[in-house]
Amino acid sequence: MALQEIADAVEDSGKKGRDRWIAVYIGVLAVLLAVAGVGSGNAMKDAMARNIEASNTWAFFQAKNIRRHELRLQVAEFEAMLAVQPDMPAAARSMITEKIATYRQDDQHLTSDPARGEGLDELFVKGKQLEEERDVAMQRDPFFDYGQALLQIAIVLASVAIIAGGSSLLVLSGVIAVLGAAATLNGFLLFWVPAFL
Incomplete structure (x- = not known):
């Protein structure tokens, strides 16, 4: 009877040690799960912020393009007026010529304004860059989702391995945890x- 009690005590002590290591392993998985959750949240926030910025940039681009088109129409109208009325008084001709020059200068500023970065050329580049940043953030998010799902499954399998006492579930948990960690890492890098993404 005493030998049986000693054997049971040794077995219990080994099982408790194993269970402690599994608990530490589950704790590490929980930390990785939290990191994946933060990465996912940040990726979606970045995607939404870049999308809003891109929309605002394209709206500004469109407004400036409409203004430039209006100026070009006005210049064409003034030029037609000068061509149709060659005997126009000099003062009126001079005023129209000045307006045409002013509108053409405004047209150039609307087209390109490197000093302020608000010309159509600069806005086009900025809008495309913001769209690329949004797309990258959107590519990152699914990997965090996959990582979270796999890490959660690994935690559940490790918890069941404590209760069941088998090693096969623990090994399967480890394989799934590695996949979850890799997906999370891929979300960052x-x-x-x-x-298809």
């Missing part, structure tokens, strides 16, 4: 992006 984007070292692999499938063609």
Whole structure:
């Protein structure tokens, strides 16, 4: 009877040690899960912020383009007026010529304004850059989602392994945890992006 009690005590002590290591492993997985959650939240916030900025930039671009088109129409109208009325008084001709020069200068500023970065050329580049940043953030998010799901599954399997006492669930948990960690890491670094994303 005493030998059986000693054997049970040794077995219990080994099981408790194993369970403690599994608990530490689950704690590490929980930390990785939290990191994946933060990464996912940040990726979506970045995507939304860049999308809003891109929309605002394209709206500003469109407003400036409409203004430039109006100026060009006005210049064409003034030029037609000068061509149709060659005997126009000199003062009126001079005033129209000055307006045409002013409108053409405004047209150039609307087209390109590197000093303020608000010309159509600069806005086009800025809008495209913001769209690219939005797209990258949107590519990151699914990997965080996959990472979170896999890490949660790994935690559940490790918890069941404590209760069941088997090693196969623990090994499966480890494999899934590695996949979850890799997906989370890929969310940060984007070292692999499938063609469909």
